[in-house]
Amino acid sequence: MRNFKRAIAVTLACILCTGIVFTLIAEVYFSNSYYYYQDSETRKNYGGEIDFLICGSSHGLRAFSPEILDKELDCFSYNISGALMTMQGRYTLLKKEIERNPVKTVVVEVSYNALSRNRVKEGAEGDLYILARLDNMAERLGFFFSAMKLSEYDRVLYDTVNRGVQCIEWMTDGRKQVDTTVTKGYNKPQGIYDCTVSAETYEQKFHYTKFSETADEYNISYLNKIINICKEKNVRLIFVVTPISSSYEAEHSNTDIVMATVREIAKNADAEFYDFNLIKGKDQMFPADTAYFDISHLSASGAETFNREFARVITAAENGENTDDLFYSSYVEAQQYYNCIK
């Protein structure tokens, strides 16, 4: 028994010391904002003011600029999108912001892979960013245990320590923290990519995936939670597909099938749905050589146009105008039109 007690005591001492060192390193990461997504302090400070929320993955992150939307829509908007953001991540942040703000409108970016992305295959990266966007350790632990799988625990541990070490270095180097009060969640892309090149070039340059038609149950369940919370709080819900380059889009013949699920969900939820890949005059609005940062994300100038167009469309809809005429009804129809012009 003495042996056993001693073993327990020493084990606890080791765990305690390891925990203390880990907490110190992690705290440097969590309590600072050296990364663009570390905006919890800003969101906390804006608490009670935000009435227009945008959530989505990197497509939303690169597309929605609150600065422009605030001017165009006379609102106080915030973009909580994040790279590789999972539906659970979106729901977690959205719920938090809806609860502490007088939110009137929620925009959910639902690109071609929003529902088909597989959390198991894709890994923990998106959820790792969420950990750093929550307010305190209790929230982080809650999200950690609900979103992370046992096999990902070591990855989380590494990521936190690695970023902590990086932050300690930046602190000692005197590096400035990211001012998220100005960007309000928008990550302005630096540079453009000429999307007039062939699809083969895309394949070589970018991670290229086919549009999957199978919606993941996990995504659907969290999207339903988002819908429910919006209904509960009487919030206007808008589903948006942000523009991707036309030649990338033309590579896929099944986009209508992929997007049909989203349309169906939007219809059942009484939510608005706008697919900006189907907006008439897309090629002029979003020129292939300047409007994109890469094949599926908007550049700064592309985003500027997009925000104005988006504001125009939703204002028209709010005023009771019929916006259907502004869009083609399907990708097949849009493609036929473009083929005709060519």
Place this chain on the structure above:
Amino acid sequence: MSITSVTFILFLLVTVILYYLIPGKYRWLVLLASSMFFYMMSGISNGIYILITALSTFGSAIFMQKITDSQKRYFKENKESLTREDKAIIKKKNTSKRKTLLILTLILNFGILCVFKYSHFALEQFNNAISLFGAQPIEDTMKFIIPLGISFYTFQSMGYLADVYWNKIPAEKNFLKLLLFVSFFPQITQGPISSFEQLGKELFEEHKFTYKNYSWGIQRMMWGFFKKMVIADTLSPWVYDVFENYSQYSGITTLIGAFMYSVLIYADFSGYMDIVCGFCEVLGIKLTENFDRPYFSKSIAEYWRRWHISLGVWFKSYIYYPIAVSGWNKKLGKFSQKKLGKTFGKTVPASVALVVVWLTTGLWHGASMAYVAWGGVNGLFIILSLWLEPVYDKCKSKLKIKESATWFRAFQTIRTFILVTFIKVLPEVGTLSEGFGLWKNIFTSRIIPDSWQTLLPFVDNIYDDKSIRTIGVVIFGTLLIFITSMIQRKQPIRQFLGKFPLIVKIAVFVALFFLIVYFGIPASGNAGGFMYAQF
């Protein structure tokens, strides 16, 4: 289940807790359940093959034992009436029965092993042979997934069967106990290959929880994780980059790659051993040691006595000795002594046995001609040193070199390390010709590196802070292995650590933990599993 995953660590934790919760007599059942669970995690269908091996070994050993026992009984009961000739006839008959059983079981089990491991290789060689006569090669459509640890558990069970056949040990009467011996999870993927006499005793004996076993075990596991995840997994992509692109790299870069491989394979394999031996130590079970500071060896033969010790012992016990003492080999020895002289002729039987041992060792490590050649080169060095021993002795006495002189021992150690490194890389590059190509590149490449980037092209962004840190930690880790090996010459490293206050030991634990997290986790994700698991 990867041995460096969180899931595996939790699995170990659950096993330890259950093991000590259950009364001592039944603890081996916890180990059996854990082993079965671990094995089935690799694929339920794999379980069939290990079960065939366990069942056939068990049945065969029991039959052999029955024959021996009934013979003993018969001799005892008819002590008066049996003549020496009668006894010899009965013995011969029974031995023949036992031999048939042994051979059939060996054919079955080595047959399964060969089908899985060597079918592609055999077909390739067959195609090469028939193509010489202009025949069309047969298309290789075989698709096998090699059952986890098949080489290790087959060797271990066949060793047990041979021991029963030689009456070294009695056959185990409890099938579940034998199944545990065959499938004991810490050693199933990479050994050590243990004898039933040694491991059986450890597995079925009651072990009390002691603080010393617990702390020493955990310390050894941490050291193992450090070696495997921080050193081996970091080096792995670098080494294989050199092996794949050596023709574009300078000789010095290729040489660095070769030496890195020596460090990598030692850190990988001994790291695994430290993890599993450490875990068993927590349970109070002592596993056979597989390493004894092998890079401090003074000759190739000594190196092989200190590297993968359990495999060496297996080959010595079950292949080398039976061949060396066989009737035909003894006759060959006498014949050679007559024809070649006493000194040289005496070494012939041992040399013949060594040739067989080393060619099979090569084949065991991999089904390719490169591995056979690797085994051959190892054997050649050992046989040559056996033959040339008298010449060396004469040279040493003429030059007045003292065997015990520090400089001479250092020279022998460095020479052996260099030789071992060159032999080791031979099959790892790919084909045999590529292996020789790498050797050639070391000596003939005229590229002169003019920067760190060209000297170490396998390191991405070499001037990046993290890359510099990673190189630093690998060098630090390698030095640490060297220093601990030096300390171990005098005393076990954990005994040495034991002299320090608890706070220092905790600090070492915390430091190792964070080094593993910071460097090891990303590296282990890149490098994949353990290298020896492929055998």
